[in-house]
Amino acid sequence: MDDHPFYSKDLDEETLFVVTQTFKALSDPTRVRILNLLFEKEYSVNQIAENLHLRQSTVSHQLRFLKNLRLVKYRREGTTMYYSHDDEHVINVLQQMIQHALHH
Numbered sequence: 001m002d003d004h005p006f007y008s009k010d011l012d013e014e015t016l017f018v019v020t021q022t023f024k025a026l027s028d029p030t031r032v033r034i035l036n037l038l039f040e041k042e043y044s045v046n047q048i049a050e051n052l053h054l055r056q057s058t059v060s061h062q063l064r065f066l067k068n069l070r071l072v073k074y075r076r077e078g079t080t081m082y083y084s085h086d087d088e089h090v091i092n093v094l095q096q097m098i099q100h101a102l103h104h
Contacts (some may be wrong), residue, residue, distance in 0.1 A: 022090060025069050031062050035085060035094055044086035
């Protein structure tokens with residue numbers, strides 16, 4: 001492990017905070033569903049709500065949480081906000097965990 005470029009015997013407080021907050025984000029089923037949906041393409045809040053059969057307010061709340069952690073990003077087109085994933089590392093971890101779960 002010592003020769004791995006990211007390995008450290010201890011983590012600084014900021015890194016530890018980001019890692020734990022990211023796992024916290026991934027511990028919520030609704031957020032996992034949203035991130036999984038955003039894996040392939042961007043969606044508006046309404047499209048996410050329709051696809052996942054959720055209330056728009058629920059989707060907006062969860063997107064705000066994910067945006068604050070920089071796990072999703074958005075672009076504005078007129079009055080519509082389109083969301084997409086913003087961290088390839090986290091999406092890769094999520095996809096690996098989904099594959100892991102599907103093989104059990």
